[in-house]
Structure formats: structure tokens, C-alpha cells
Amino acid sequence: MIGENHTVTLNNEGLHIDGVKLEKGNVFVVNERGKIEVFNQQAALIFIQEKVGGMRGNIKVYQDGAEVQGIRSINISAHVDDVTTHTIEYITGCTKKK
Structure with a gap:
């Protein structure tokens, strides 16, 4: 929507x-x-945190145009005038592409 x-x-x-x-x-x-x-440019990394009640919301991460599956956690380090880096921790066995 x-x-x-x-x-x-x-x-x-x-x-x-x-x-x-x-x-x-x-x-x-x-x-x-x-x-x-x-x-009007391609995004290298998109992080979406949905608003939901309670402590936990659903997240979606897209890297280079594809949704990343099986994420347990993600740490994003972004600073003005510097490159953005990120580290993803995966859940074993859950990384199949859609």
C-alpha cells in the first residue's frame, strides 16, 4: 500500500x-x-523495519536489488563522508533465494 x-x-x-x-x-x-x-539511482542496501506492536517488528533487507533471506541480525555502520559497511549474521539453512 x-x-x-x-x-x-x-x-x-x-x-x-x-x-x-x-x-x-x-x-x-x-x-x-x-x-x-x-x-533515481540504484540502492546498494535497503533496510526496512515494519511498524508493529510489541518489541519485535519484521525486517526486510535488499542488497544489490535482491531480497536477502535467512537474516538473524544485521549491523549497519553509516557515516557522513564515509562508505557504508554492514555485517549480516545468517540462520543456517535459511538462506535460499526467492
Whole structure:
């Protein structure tokens, strides 16, 4: 679900959200004010923490365009003016690709 009051169209010219054409590899987010922001570059690492009640929420991690499976934990180190690094701990036997 994208949110309320947004226009999504799919035609022979491609997928558009609020009139902005999405290209393969684009990333978009809906910010806290409900505005859609489109990033016209490929993301090397995407971390998504879903909002849920309680202590634990579901996470999804995408690396170089593919969802990473079998994650037990992830540590991300990101600093302004420096490269981002990350370490993933996997659950043995759960790393099959979808």
C-alpha cells in the first residue's frame, strides 16, 4: 500500500506514481507527511523495519536489488563522508533465494 491520495498508473509507458515515472532500480518511500520521494539511482542496501506492536517488528533487507533471506541480525555502520559497511549474521539453512 502506498498511502492515501496518491495516483498510481501503469500503461505502455511504464509505472507512474503521482506523475513520476519509475525506472528499473528506482527506490521510492512515503515520508511521514505522506509525500512520495523517488530516488533515481540504484540502492546498494535497503533496510526496512515494519511498524508493529510489541518489541519485535519484521525486517526486510535488499542488497544489490535482491531480497536477502535467512537474516538473524544485521549491523549497519553509516557515516557522513564515509562508505557504508554492514555485517549480516545468517540462520543456517535459511538462506535460499526467492
